[in-house]
Amino acid sequence: MGRYNYYKPLSLDDALALHDKIPGALFIAGGTDVMVKIVNGDIEPSALISLRSIPELSGIKENGSTRIGSMTTISELIEHPKLHKRYPVLIEAARRHSGPQIRNVATIGGNLCNCSPCADTATPLLVLDAKVRLRSIEGSREIPIEEFFKGPGETCLSSSEILTDILLDPPQREARAVFMKKGRVHMDLATASVAVLLEMEKNTCRRARLAAGSVAPVPLRLSQVEELLEGNIISSELLDRAREISSETVSPITDIRATEEYRRRIVGIYVRRGIERLLKK
Amino acid sequence: MTDFHYIGKETKRPAGPDKAAGKAHYIHDLVRPGMLFGKIKFSEHPHAHIKNIDISRAERLPGVKAVITAYNTPELRIGFLRDNFALKKDKVRQYRDEVAAVAATDPETAEEAIRLITVEYEPLPGIFSPHDALKDGAPLVHETDARGRARSDNVLPLRFHHESGDLEVGRSAASHSAEGEFSTPLVQQCCMGTAGCIAEFSMSNNLTIWAKTQIPFLAQRDFNRALSDMGLGGRNTRVIVPTLGGGFGSGLDTHTYEYIAILLAFQTGRPVKIVYTRDEEFAFLSPRQSTHTRIIQGCDSEGRLTFRHVEVLQDNGAYTSWGATYPSVMMLPATSLYRVPNVYFDSKLVYTNNTYCQAMRGYGNPELTWALESNMDELAGEAGIDPADFRMINCNEPGETTPMGLKVSTCGLKECLESVAEKLDWKKKHGKGKRRGVGMASLMHVGGSGRIYRSDASGLIIKLDDFGNANVYYGGIEMGQGLHTFLTQAVAEALGIRPENVIINPTDTGTCPWDVGTHASRGAFMAGNTAILAAEKLRRRIFEFAEELFPKEVAKNIKKLQKKDPDFKAPDFDVAAAAKRDRFELKDGFIFIKDAPAEGYMRVELGRLLRAIHFRNQGQMLTADVFYDPPNELPDFEKGYGNISATYAYGAQGAEVEVDTETGEVEIIRMAAAHDVGKVLNPQTLKGQIYGALAQGVGYALYEEIQSHEGRILNPDFRDYKIPGTLDMNFPIDLEFIETDDEYGPFGSKGVGEPGLVPTAPAIANAIYDAVGVRVHDLPITPEKILAALNKK
Numbered sequence A: 001m002g003r004y005n006y007y008k009p010l011s012l013d014d015a016l017a018l019h020d021k022i023p024g025a026l027f028i029a030g031g032t033d034v035m036v037k038i039v040n041g042d043i044e045p046s047a048l049i050s051l052r053s054i055p056e057l058s059g060i061k062e063n064g065s066t067r068i069g070s071m072t073t074i075s076e077l078i079e080h081p082k083l084h085k086r087y088p089v090l091i092e093a094a095r096r097h098s099g100p101q102i103r104n105v106a107t108i109g110g111n112l113c114n115c116s117p118c119a120d121t122a123t124p125l126l127v128l129d130a131k132v133r134l135r136s137i138e139g140s141r142e143i144p145i146e147e148f149f150k151g152p153g154e155t156c157l158s159s160s161e162i163l164t165d166i167l168l169d170p171p172q173r174e175a176r177a178v179f180m181k182k183g184r185v186h187m188d189l190a191t192a193s194v195a196v197l198l199e200m201e202k203n204t205c206r207r208a209r210l211a212a213g214s215v216a217p218v219p220l221r222l223s224q225v226e227e228l229l230e231g232n233i234i235s236s237e238l239l240d241r242a243r244e245i246s247s248e249t250v251s252p253i254t255d256i257r258a259t260e261e262y263r264r265r266i267v268g269i270y271v272r273r274g275i276e277r278l279l280k281k
Numbered sequence B: 001m002t003d004f005h006y007i008g009k010e011t012k013r014p015a016g017p018d019k020a021a022g023k024a025h026y027i028h029d030l031v032r033p034g035m036l037f038g039k040i041k042f043s044e045h046p047h048a049h050i051k052n053i054d055i056s057r058a059e060r061l062p063g064v065k066a067v068i069t070a071y072n073t074p075e076l077r078i079g080f081l082r083d084n085f086a087l088k089k090d091k092v093r094q095y096r097d098e099v100a101a102v103a104a105t106d107p108e109t110a111e112e113a114i115r116l117i118t119v120e121y122e123p124l125p126g127i128f129s130p131h132d133a134l135k136d137g138a139p140l141v142h143e144t145d146a147r148g149r150a151r152s153d154n155v156l157p158l159r160f161h162h163e164s165g166d167l168e169v170g171r172s173a174a175s176h177s178a179e180g181e182f183s184t185p186l187v188q189q190c191c192m193g194t195a196g197c198i199a200e201f202s203m204s205n206n207l208t209i210w211a212k213t214q215i216p217f218l219a220q221r222d223f224n225r226a227l228s229d230m231g232l233g234g235r236n237t238r239v240i241v242p243t244l245g246g247g248f249g250s251g252l253d254t255h256t257y258e259y260i261a262i263l264l265a266f267q268t269g270r271p272v273k274i275v276y277t278r279d280e281e282f283a284f285l286s287p288r289q290s291t292h293t294r295i296i297q298g299c300d301s302e303g304r305l306t307f308r309h310v311e312v313l314q315d316n317g318a319y320t321s322w323g324a325t326y327p328s329v330m331m332l333p334a335t336s337l338y339r340v341p342n343v344y345f346d347s348k349l350v351y352t353n354n355t356y357c358q359a360m361r362g363y364g365n366p367e368l369t370w371a372l373e374s375n376m377d378e379l380a381g382e383a384g385i386d387p388a389d390f391r392m393i394n395c396n397e398p399g400e401t402t403p404m405g406l407k408v409s410t411c412g413l414k415e416c417l418e419s420v421a422e423k424l425d426w427k428k429k430h431g432k433g434k435r436r437g438v439g440m441a442s443l444m445h446v447g448g449s450g451r452i453y454r455s456d457a458s459g460l461i462i463k464l465d466d467f468g469n470a471n472v473y474y475g476g477i478e479m480g481q482g483l484h485t486f487l488t489q490a491v492a493e494a495l496g497i498r499p500e501n502v503i504i505n506p507t508d509t510g511t512c513p514w515d516v517g518t519h520a521s522r523g524a525f526m527a528g529n530t531a532i533l534a535a536e537k538l539r540r541r542i543f544e545f546a547e548e549l550f551p552k553e554v555a556k557n558i559k560k561l562q563k564k565d566p567d568f569k570a571p572d573f574d575v576a577a578a579a580k581r582d583r584f585e586l587k588d589g590f591i592f593i594k595d596a597p598a599e600g601y602m603r604v605e606l607g608r609l610l611r612a613i614h615f616r617n618q619g620q621m622l623t624a625d626v627f628y629d630p631p632n633e634l635p636d637f638e639k640g641y642g643n644i645s646a647t648y649a650y651g652a653q654g655a656e657v658e659v660d661t662e663t664g665e666v667e668i669i670r671m672a673a674a675h676d677v678g679k680v681l682n683p684q685t686l687k688g689q690i691y692g693a694l695a696q697g698v699g700y701a702l703y704e705e706i707q708s709h710e711g712r713i714l715n716p717d718f719r720d721y722k723i724p725g726t727l728d729m730n731f732p733i734d735l736e737f738i739e740t741d742d743e744y745g746p747f748g749s750k751g752v753g754e755p756g757l758v759p760t761a762p763a764i765a766n767a768i769y770d771a772v773g774v775r776v777h778d779l780p781i782t783p784e785k786i787l788a789a790l791n792k793k
C-alpha cells in the first residue's frame, strides 16, 4: 500500500482546483470502492481528495423533480421520508446494496462513478431516465444517465470532473417499477440484476424501460425488449419473447460468481418475472 | 443429578463485557516493547525449483532489520510428517510456500521490503487433483520422505483401514443396494480473528510466543524442537494464548508463520509480530481438506443394512498437518453410524501442488457423513422405504459395541430422529414433490474426548485465595465457544461457590498444567471432569480443616450476636460434636453443617475459613491440582479398531426446502435439529454452538468453496468466498436437546462442539431430492449444479 496525501476541500471549486494542481490525485467519496482498490494494490493515487465536506454535493431537494446530491449515502436514500414513495424502485435497489455499515458511508455518486456493471443504483436510475450533472473547472453539463456509462470502469467523466447531482423527473402516476437482484447469498455483489418500469394502459404497454446489471461491460438498457413491449398487449408469448431477447442481447462473462450461461438465464427469467410482477400490481 | 445450582442455567460469559467493549486483547491488539513487524514472501509458482533469491535490495531498505531465507537460517523441519519447512530451499510445492521473510519497524516497510525481494524460479509441471496425483508417471511432489528415503509415488504413508464381518456375505444378503460418489470442496475456517503471533527471546534465549493456538502444549513441544534445531537445545518455550477470535481447527497445528517469527525474533533480538491479513488468511492458511468418497451400501428386504463399503480419497495438498488424520474420525460414522454388520473402509491421502490442508470443525466427519447420509436416502429409495423409517430400522442403541469396537454408553439417536420427524411434520410432507421437500440426516461423533494421541489428558489447578475466590489454571482454550463460561459454572457447582468467585486465568504453558488441546469436542467434557476432581480434592481438605476451625468461627458469630443482644440464646446444638468432615456442606461460598439449624450464624463464609486456615502457626493455603486421562483407547488405525472416546454424541437434523426450478435456487423454509448432548450445561452457549455450527453446515451445503486454478486460490476474500449471513439464516430452527445423562460426562454431558455441522449438508441435499428429484453429489449445491442435474433428468 503506497503513501498518499489526503485533502478535504470545503468547496467544489477548491476540490476542482486541487485536482487540477496534483497529478495522480483521485476523488474519494465514501471510499468503499477506492480503499478496497488501494489496499489490493490495484491503484496507487498520489493523493485523495475527499468530497465529504462540500456542501453543494449533499442533500436531496424536491420541487416537482428531484435532485439527489452525489454525496448522498445509500442509507440516506433509504431513510428519506419521500423517496421511497416517489421512486420505490430506487429504494428497493438501495436496500439490496451491500449491508448497513457500508450503506452508511457508500454514496450514490460513488456507486455510479465507480462504474461497475453491478452497481445497484444504476439500473433503477436507467429505467427512471435519470440525468446526471457534472462539473469541471470549465463549467457544468447535464447528460442522460445512459450516456454516462462508457465501458468497464469507464464513465464519460473526465478525470477532473465531479458528478454533482442526480436529477429525476417527477414520477409518472401510471408508472410501476421493480428491481430484482440475484446474489450467491443475500449480501453480495449482483450475479445479475434487472430493473423494469412499465406504464400500462389497460392491457397495453404504453412505455417500457428495462435495464440489467452485471451482464455487460456497463449497466445496460434493454432497448430491444422495450421496443418489443411498447404498444403491445403483454401476452404470455410476448413474455417468452422478452425473456429470450433479454438473454440474447446481454453479453455477460464467466467469473468466480457465475457462468456466462447462468447470467443470461437469470436475466431472462428476471425480466419475465419482473414484468409479471408489475402486471399483478 | 437434578439438584444443580449453576449447571443447566445461563451464566454470563466472563469475557463478554470486555469483548463487547473492545477491551479483550486479541493477537492484533498486543504490542511488545521494541516490537518489529514480520512479513512473508510467498511463492509465485505452484511447483518450481528455486534458482536464486535476491534479498539485497530489501536489506538496504531503511527500517528493515532482518531478511531471512532458507539459505541464511537454520533448517526447521515441521509438520505432522515433518515434510514441511519454515522456509523453502531448492523447491516450492505450492503457491503459499514461504521463500523469504523480513522484519521491519512498521508493517508498511515490511511490505515494501517483501516487494523488493526477487526470486528466480524454474517452473515444474504440477499436479492439481488427487486423481492426477495417482496416475503413473505423475510428477512427484516430494522426491524423498522426511528421513531422506526416495519416494516412488504421491501417496502419504498413513494407513487408516477397517474391515469387519464379511463383505461378500453382506452383499449376498442384500436385496437392495445403492452406490454413490460424493465429493466435498476445500473450505475455510473463516475465523473472524485472523492468524498471528508474537515471538520474543530473553537474553538467556528462552522463547515466549503469544500464539493463536488450540494446542499450547503440543506447540510448546514443536517450538522446543525448533529451538534445538536452531542450536538452542535445552532452551524452553513459553506459549501464551491471547483472546482468540475463533479457532475451528485452524489452531491444531503449529504454522510456518510462527517458526518464521521465531527465526526473525532470534535474528533481530527483538519481539517480532506476524499477523495475517484477511487475504493472507484465505490464501496462506490451510483450509479443510477436499474429499472424494465412493460408497456402496446394501440392505435386506426388511430394510436392515447388510454391508457398507467406503473408500475415501483426500487431497492433502503439498505438506502434511494433523488434518491428515481425518480418516481416524471418518472411521466412526463409516463403521458405527447405524448398525451394519459387514464394513469395509479405506482411505488414501495424496500429495498435490494445491494448498496444504488442516483440521476444521468435525474433522472428517462432515465429509464422510455427507456421503453416508446421502447414500442412506439413495438406498431407502431403492428399497422403497421411507428414509425416516429406514433410519429408525437401523438405529443405534445404548449398550452396543460397534464393529470398530466403540462402546456406546448412552445413545439418544432414536429420540433425535423422532424429534426431527415430528418437527418437520414428516409424514405429511415427505414424498410430495412439487418443488417443496423435506430431508433428514443423522450423526455420531466422539462425545467423551477422542484419543488420537498417546495422551488424551488435561490437567487443572485450582488455587484458593484468602477471599474465597477460586483461581483456575487450565490449558484448554476459550476460542469463543464458551469454554470459560462452562468452566466457571463447573468450578462453582462442584466446589460450592458463586460463579463470580471463579477466576479463569489466561492460558499459559508457564502456569497451566498440560493439556493435549481443544479439539474433538472435548473442551467441556475435559474441563468439567477435571473441575469436578479438583473441587472434590479441595472440599475434602476444607472439610478436614473445618473440623477444628469451623466451631471456633461459629462461636465467634454467636459471641458477636450476644454482644449486640444480651438475650440472644444459641440453640441447643453441639457444633463441636457435629463438626465432622462428612457432615459439612459448602454451597454458594458458605460452609455449614448439613443437619444444623438453618441460621445465618451457623454458616461461615469460605474466605473467612480460608483465612483461619492460613493465618496461624504453620498455616496453609489450599491448592488442588489434578490430571485426568479419560477412559478411552488409542485405536489401532490400520485395523480400525478401538474405543476412541469415552462416550459418543448423536444427533439428527432435518430441513424443509423449496427449490426454484427456473433459477436453481434453494430456499430453506426451516430446519429442525435434535442433539443427544447428555445434559444441557448452559442453554445459551449450547444453542450458540448448535446454531453456529448449523450455519456453517448451511454454508458447506450451499455456498462455501475455495476455488482454485492450478493451485492458485481465486477467491481469497469475503467478497468472493461466501458464507451465510444473518439474512441467509433467516428461517426458523427448531432445536431440541435430548438428555441421556451419560455416566462418563461431567454432570452427565457429552461433547457438542462439532456435531452441529456434521449432518446439515446431507439433510439439505435429501430435502432437495425430495423436492425436485435430483441429487447433487458434490458440495456446495449451487443453483447451477441443480439446473444441470434437472436438465439431465
Ligand SMILES: Cc1cc2nc3c(=O)[nH]c(=O)nc-3n(C[C@H](O)[C@H](O)[C@H](O)COP(=O)(O)OP(=O)(O)OC[C@H]3O[C@@H](n4cnc5c(N)ncnc54)[C@H](O)[C@@H]3O)c2cc1C
Binding pocket: A026, A027, A028, A029, A030, A031, A032, A033, A034, A035, A036, A051, A070, A071, A096, A097, A098, A099, A102, A105, A106, A107, A108, A109, A110, A111, A112, A113, A114, A118, A119, A120, A121, A157, A161, A162, A163, A164, A188, A189, A190
Ligand atoms: C463490503 C462491500 C459490499 C458492497 N456491496 C455492494 C452492493 O451490494 N452493491 C453495489 O452496487 N456496490 C457494492 N459495493 C461497492 C461500493 O460500496 C459501491 O459502489 C459504493 O456505492 C461506492 O460509493 P463510495 O462513496 O464508497 O465510492 P468511492 O469508493 O469513494 O468512489 C468510487 C469511485 O468513484 C469516484 N467518485 C466518487 N464520487 C465521485 C463524484 N462525486 N464525482 C466524481 N467521481 C467520484 C472515485 O474517485 C472512485 O473512483 C460494496 C463494497 C463493499 C466494500
